[in-house]
Amino acid sequence: MGGPAGVVASQGNEVYKTLSNNVNAKWTRDPGLRRLNIGIATMFASAAANGYDGSLINGLLAMPYFNANLGDINPNLLGITLAGISLGGLPAFIPASYVSDYMGRRFTVAIGSSIMLAAAIIQCATSGVYAFLGTRIMLGIGLGFAQTAAPPLTTEIAHPKHRGNVTNLFQAIWYWGAILSAVLTLGTLFVESSWSWRVPSLMQGFFPAIQLFGLLLVPESPRWLVSKNRHDEALHVLAKYHANGSVEDELVQYEYQEICQALAMEKEASKSTGWSTFFATKGNRHRLLICILVGFMIQWAGNGIVSSSADSPLQTISHRF
Known part of the structure; x- marks a missing residue:
């Protein structure tokens, strides 16, 4: 225990490589890392949910039944409706950061994902521009909570040798959600009922549902646990997921001491x-x-501007047909 603690002043990947670690060189063959990385992958769902919404409006505006649902509305109201996610998400980030620090990362992700899932179900069942606006604001609030807590959670629980890739991948998953949204709205574009827009709207609950499931796999952040003086729990989490239960593992001890010193x-x-x-x-x-x-x-x-324009590419395709 004294060895790793003595080198905390020299931080970085090079130090991590010098410490012995009770894991398999290939994470797919290591039970602790396999469970951890699968859980981390589900936390990427909040970035995908953000991307899904970023592409969704472009597709919905091309659908006659969606425009009929909105009715002949003022362009200003339409703009506010399209910006509903931001209207809900922007003020949510501040309280979400405090909730994340006081109640934990997992708790905050659970709140955000639950709100988004409920909003998606409600949105699918509603009609009218004001109901749609209300559910979009609700989605934004949930996304604000999830997006505030999920990135630090993934970074703080990731194994040091995977932390860089996890951090880089998080926002890149935005495009997965955007692609799924584009494919789905194109697939339901010519459905002759209101389900042409209700199905893509309901699917906004897909990624939050994945994230809620993922909370069963990921542990609480050891950094947050140490900040709440729950040192034994933090050490146990590090040992279980970064060294297959070996509390005396050099890398585990180094990480633990590093967290304690950084928080101090x-x-x-x-x-x-x-x-x-x-x-x-x-x-x-x-x-x-x-x-x-x-x-x-x-x-x-x-x-x-392009995604929400009245002359977006998808709408041009629908008009030609």
Whole structure:
């Protein structure tokens, strides 16, 4: 135990490689890593759910029965309805971060996925623009909670040698959801009933359902457990999933000490920092502006305009037929 703790100051993948670890070189043949990685894969579902909605509106706007359901509405109301996910998700991120820190990552993911699943079922059964807007806001709230907790959960429970790939893959799964949405809306485009849009709407509950199932497979974040002084549980989680139950494993001990030291430093730093730190100096204000502009520019890349336009590609196809 003293060996790994002594090298915590030298962090990084190179240090991890020098420590003995009771796992199979191929994770598919290791029971602990196999269960862990399958569970992590189900947590990617929140990114896929985000991608599904990003592509869904483009398909729905091409459907005559969906437009009939909305009725002859004001373009401003239509814009607000299409932005319902953002209207619900944006204010949800702040309380979701506190819930994640106080109640745990798994609990927050469960809340978000449950809200999204319920919203998808309700949306499928409703009619009218205001009901559709309400369920989209509800979906946004659920997505805000799930998207806040799922990424840190996957990163904090992943084995060190897989952590980089897990972090990189999370947002890349966005496209899986977008592709599924495009395929499904194209497949139901010519269904001669309201089910042409109700089926894709109901399928918004598919990814949250996967995530709820995945919560049965993934453990709570050891980092969160340590932050709540549940040290024995955190060590047990690390040993079970990163060393097949070996508590004295060098890598497990190193990870545990690393988490403890990082949280101790964060606790000390928090005494002199807060929200006001963003505005304390010119440099901090500059960094805050960069953070805001990066988020804005990502969303203003043009994909939102094209997807929600009255002349979107899918709608052009439907009009030709």
